[in-house]
Amino acid sequence: MWRFIVASKTLTPPSGTRDFLPNEMVKRKHVIGIVSKIYESHGYQPMETPSMERLSVLLGKYGEEGEKLVFKILHRGRKLDKVLESPNLVKKDLSELGLRYDLTVPLARVYSHNGNELSPIFKRYQIQPVWRADRPARGRFREFYQCDVDIIGSNELFAEIDIFIAVCEIMDLLGFKDYHLLLNHRKLLSAIVELFGLKKESETQILISLDKLDKIGREGVSKDLTEKGVSPEILEKFNELFDLMEIKDLSFNKMIDWFDSKPLSQDGKTAISEIKILHEWAENSGIENHILFNPLLARGLDYYTGPVFELRLEGESSSVGGGGRYDDLIGDFGGRKTGAVGFSFGLERVLVLMEERKMFIEQIAIAPVTVAFLDTSVVSWGLKVLSKIRETGIRTDLFPRSSSPGKVFKWASKVGVKFVVLIGSDEKESQVLTIKNLVTGVFEKVPFKEINTFFNMD
Amino acid sequence: MWRFIVASKTLTPPSGTRDFLPNEMVKRKHVIGIVSKIYESHGYQPMETPSMERLSVLLGKYGEEGEKLVFKILHRGRKLDKVLESPNLVKKDLSELGLRYDLTVPLARVYSHNGNELSPIFKRYQIQPVWRADRPARGRFREFYQCDVDIIGSNELFAEIDIFIAVCEIMDLLGFKDYHLLLNHRKLLSAIVELFGLKKESETQILISLDKLDKIGREGVSKDLTEKGVSPEILEKFNELFDLMEIKDLSFNKMIDWFDSKPLSQDGKTAISEIKILHEWAENSGIENHILFNPLLARGLDYYTGPVFELRLEGESSSVGGGGRYDDLIGDFGGRKTGAVGFSFGLERVLVLMEERKMFIEQIAIAPVTVAFLDTSVVSWGLKVLSKIRETGIRTDLFPRSSSPGKVFKWASKVGVKFVVLIGSDEKESQVLTIKNLVTGVFEKVPFKEINTFFNMD
Numbered sequence: 001m002w003r004f005i006v007a008s009k010t011l012t013p014p015s016g017t018r019d020f021l022p023n024e025m026v027k028r029k030h031v032i033g034i035v036s037k038i039y040e041s042h043g044y045q046p047m048e049t050p051s052m053e054r055l056s057v058l059l060g061k062y063g064e065e066g067e068k069l070v071f072k073i074l075h076r077g078r079k080l081d082k083v084l085e086s087p088n089l090v091k092k093d094l095s096e097l098g099l100r101y102d103l104t105v106p107l108a109r110v111y112s113h114n115g116n117e118l119s120p121i122f123k124r125y126q127i128q129p130v131w132r133a134d135r136p137a138r139g140r141f142r143e144f145y146q147c148d149v150d151i152i153g154s155n156e157l158f159a160e161i162d163i164f165i166a167v168c169e170i171m172d173l174l175g176f177k178d179y180h181l182l183l184n185h186r187k188l189l190s191a192i193v194e195l196f197g198l199k200k201e202s203e204t205q206i207l208i209s210l211d212k213l214d215k216i217g218r219e220g221v222s223k224d225l226t227e228k229g230v231s232p233e234i235l236e237k238f239n240e241l242f243d244l245m246e247i248k249d250l251s252f253n254k255m256i257d258w259f260d261s262k263p264l265s266q267d268g269k270t271a272i273s274e275i276k277i278l279h280e281w282a283e284n285s286g287i288e289n290h291i292l293f294n295p296l297l298a299r300g301l302d303y304y305t306g307p308v309f310e311l312r313l314e315g316e317s318s319s320v321g322g323g324g325r326y327d328d329l330i331g332d333f334g335g336r337k338t339g340a341v342g343f344s345f346g347l348e349r350v351l352v353l354m355e356e357r358k359m360f361i362e363q364i365a366i367a368p369v370t371v372a373f374l375d376t377s378v379v380s381w382g383l384k385v386l387s388k389i390r391e392t393g394i395r396t397d398l399f400p401r402s403s404s405p406g407k408v409f410k411w412a413s414k415v416g417v418k419f420v421v422l423i424g425s426d427e428k429e430s431q432v433l434t435i436k437n438l439v440t441g442v443f444e445k446v447p448f449k450e451i452n453t454f455f456n457m458d
Numbered sequence: 459m460w461r462f463i464v465a466s467k468t469l470t471p472p473s474g475t476r477d478f479l480p481n482e483m484v485k486r487k488h489v490i491g492i493v494s495k496i497y498e499s500h501g502y503q504p505m506e507t508p509s510m511e512r513l514s515v516l517l518g519k520y521g522e523e524g525e526k527l528v529f530k531i532l533h534r535g536r537k538l539d540k541v542l543e544s545p546n547l548v549k550k551d552l553s554e555l556g557l558r559y560d561l562t563v564p565l566a567r568v569y570s571h572n573g574n575e576l577s578p579i580f581k582r583y584q585i586q587p588v589w590r591a592d593r594p595a596r597g598r599f600r601e602f603y604q605c606d607v608d609i610i611g612s613n614e615l616f617a618e619i620d621i622f623i624a625v626c627e628i629m630d631l632l633g634f635k636d637y638h639l640l641l642n643h644r645k646l647l648s649a650i651v652e653l654f655g656l657k658k659e660s661e662t663q664i665l666i667s668l669d670k671l672d673k674i675g676r677e678g679v680s681k682d683l684t685e686k687g688v689s690p691e692i693l694e695k696f697n698e699l700f701d702l703m704e705i706k707d708l709s710f711n712k713m714i715d716w717f718d719s720k721p722l723s724q725d726g727k728t729a730i731s732e733i734k735i736l737h738e739w740a741e742n743s744g745i746e747n748h749i750l751f752n753p754l755l756a757r758g759l760d761y762y763t764g765p766v767f768e769l770r771l772e773g774e775s776s777s778v779g780g781g782g783r784y785d786d787l788i789g790d791f792g793g794r795k796t797g798a799v800g801f802s803f804g805l806e807r808v809l810v811l812m813e814e815r816k817m818f819i820e821q822i823a824i825a826p827v828t829v830a831f832l833d834t835s836v837v838s839w840g841l842k843v844l845s846k847i848r849e850t851g852i853r854t855d856l857f858p859r860s861s862s863p864g865k866v867f868k869w870a871s872k873v874g875v876k877f878v879v880l881i882g883s884d885e886k887e888s889q890v891l892t893i894k895n896l897v898t899g900v901f902e903k904v905p906f907k908e909i910n911t912f913f914n915m916d
Contacts, residue, residue, distance in 0.1 A: 011571035043855025048478040049587070053472065057469075076530070081502035094552070108596060153858070311816065365504065383623075400609050400611070401616065411577060
């Protein structure tokens with residue numbers, strides 16, 4: 001037997017992590033259930049990877065800042081002793097494994113490793129936690145779930161539309177109405193930089209500025225661009241585009257017309273034509289109201305090569321998901337160059353928004369029915385009652401103490417139980433159960449034989 | 459863009475961990491789905507805890523050997539620099555967090571921490587991975603799922619029977635028939651040690667020997683006991699018990715009679731009476747055929763205080779789950795002494811056994827229907843067909859390339875798709891789809907309007 005004292009402050013979960021108690025879990029399971037169901041019904045297959053990856057797999061993928069956030073696993077036993085005894089102790093000798101930082105790098109590893117077993121066309125979804133040693137803040141956690149779909153093995157826009165359809169279906173089923181998939185193309189962004197007469201080398205810096213549009217507004221972006229050496233003449237050109245974007249209800253065609261009237265590069269023309277195709281297909285799929293062409297959408301990650309997209313809710317400044325085409329990443333992992341499109345659904349953000357907007361219809365974790373045995377002499381018969389109620393399919397709890405009815409009711413009201421079925425010696429003798437409806441406060445007498453009917457009716 | 463070479467050996471998951479590809483995932487999801495469903499229908503509520511725990515919470519709970527197996531998270535940034543600069547570098551300064559080792563200690567922490575929010579009677583289930591730096595071996599992993607139910611807040615045997623009923627229902631639904639819950643009582647084991655005239659101090663050693671009965675047989679145990687200084691006279695008494703246990707189809711009552719005829723201690727008498735009650739209740743619940751009284755069952759963990767039980771399959775020497783009552787553990791975490799009973803379902807072992815016994819009815823990850831667009835001119839119409847098929851509820855994939863029918867069929871046969879719906883310009887014009895049934899090899903022509911009926915019929 002172990003005996004110890006635990007200071008109460010250490011009873012909280014570690015900084016940046018959370019305990020999910022039942023009422024929270026029920027909501028998480030509801031959302032994850034819908035996401036999985038829709039992805040599966042669209043032909044995406046489930047996959048999971050280990051929480052740990054080799055540091056050789058993780059490092060070099062997330063940039064210098066990202067890399068600092070990787071949690072590393074300390075060596076153990078003799079291996080650790082040996083490292084510590086070494087006169088030239090180097091940090092990197094202390095560890096060779098790290099915790100999963102995202103779901104994309106593990107996917108690339110698995111696809112490269114299992115090329116023969118997996119089909120060259122591979123549609124997978126993956127819902128698992130990832131870990132980042134970020135400074136914890138409101139809504140930012142060190143352990144949080146990611147929820148990714150990817151299609152590997154297609155260079156065609158079928159992949160993009162396939163993902164759009166599934167994402168819209170998920171949002172509909174969750175109960176969102178005011179959502180948009182902002183759509184842009186990586187090659188269009190390059191073409192704009194070129195069109196405006198900016199140097200290719202400054203492209204990344206320009207994109208970083210544009211990416212902040214939602215947060216700092218067009219004035220902020222203009223200031224940012226000026227500080228980066230963009231001339232007033234070129235800024236004027238950006239302003240024309242900003243102006244265009246601000247026209248309320250600007251039609252898709254008007255936006256396209258603007259680009260068609262400019263001397264875009266060949267890549268830029270390809271990008272516009274791909275956006276047109278995706279828009280047409282969205283119409284055919286009945287989701288065109290949810291797709292918005294946004295030629296300034298940049299998306300942070302630098303591995304995108306084609307269309308990029310971001311899921312937004314009206315009036316919310318942060319995204320609830322995003323993705324794009326990344327045709328080089330799989331090849332970079334040592335295999336053949338392979339077309340790929342992915343989308344990461346912002347599960348944690350969606351949960352917060354659904355809570356704020358009171359979108360969860362009553363979803364309580366506790367079973368609606370509790371059966372209470374008033375003393376041990378009735379248990380034998382009571383267990384039959386319990387089993388008969390469960391046959392109706394209603395979630396039914398057994399109150400694990402023999403208590404007075406008052407105590408059971410008090411507990412049941414507190415936790416949200418709807419019906420308490422009391423079983424005492426009177427009930428056993430008469431074969432008639434006493435059921436209290438805690439919503440109405442009404443007691444009913446229900447013969448044992450009719451218990452199925454009683455609970456089926458509710 | 460990142461460019462790098464990854465050696466192919468590093469593409470495997472880290473030692474002792476696994477990638478779960480879709481076909482494996484479908485089986486895991488099937489089993490986890492049944493376990494969750496039954497636990498929820500019996501009133502157990504879902505809970506999850508962080509993957510990391512403070513080492514102050516983890517250490518001191520799993521014994522010296524267990525503690526060595528805890529994965530520790532290395533400090534980062536300045537904190538690590540500071541430790542490494544220190545002239546008196548001590549191992550324990552390198553880390554303050556570890557990965558979850560089991561689900562019981564986190565439960566005790568959460569219950570102690572959230573005492574006010576949680577009901578004093580708390581029935582929870584939890585299905586999450588745990589990590590142990592064990593030497594990897596066949597069937598032994600460093601990351602594996604545990605699947606626990608616990609009832610906190612009951613000192614009565616209602617808790618035990620509640621768990622037995624749920625476990626039997628899960629086993630039934632998974633398709634197992636030859637399973638048993640071996641049942642014993644911690645206090646009976648102590649009483650036996652006392653009855654046989656052994657010293658209280660030697661109890662733990664005796665229990666360790668008895669725990670090996672399944673692995674080394676009664677001769678092995680006898681040898682073990684002798685080495686531990688048990689006299690031939692006392693060994694003779696153990697032999698009487700071994701003999702009794704070996705009688706085929708020995709009735710529960712005969713076994714009880716044996717104990718009733720002995721001068722048991724008061725604790726021993728209580729244990730026997732509790733076992734009688736549980737047996738009677740099992741009869742009332744229709745699960746008595748699955749409950750076997752086994753007075754030699756020891757169960758490794760030393761925190762058990764009452765009934766202990768172990769889930770076994772006929773002819774399998776290792777258990778597929780186990781648990782017991784632990785009335786002191788919660789109190790040890792700083793709260794009030796609180797009755798508790800728990801059971802851990804051996805998910806990974808069950809999956810292996812179901813695979814070996816071919817208990818998975820065809821459960822393929824790939825969607826049964828694939829829609830293939832033969833060229834981009836048909837996509838607009840094809841997307842309508844796709845959406846109409848999905849309305850039937852059948853999982854339907856979009857083949858994300860425009861390929862020749864031959865290539866689609868080849869891929870579809872390989873991965874196990876059942877129907878390929880071809881959409882080319884002929885189909886678009888005639889509004890009649892070509893569907894290949896890959897099981898029979900037959901082609902069918904199905905008018906677009908009848909597509910619902912076609913897939914609803916299958």
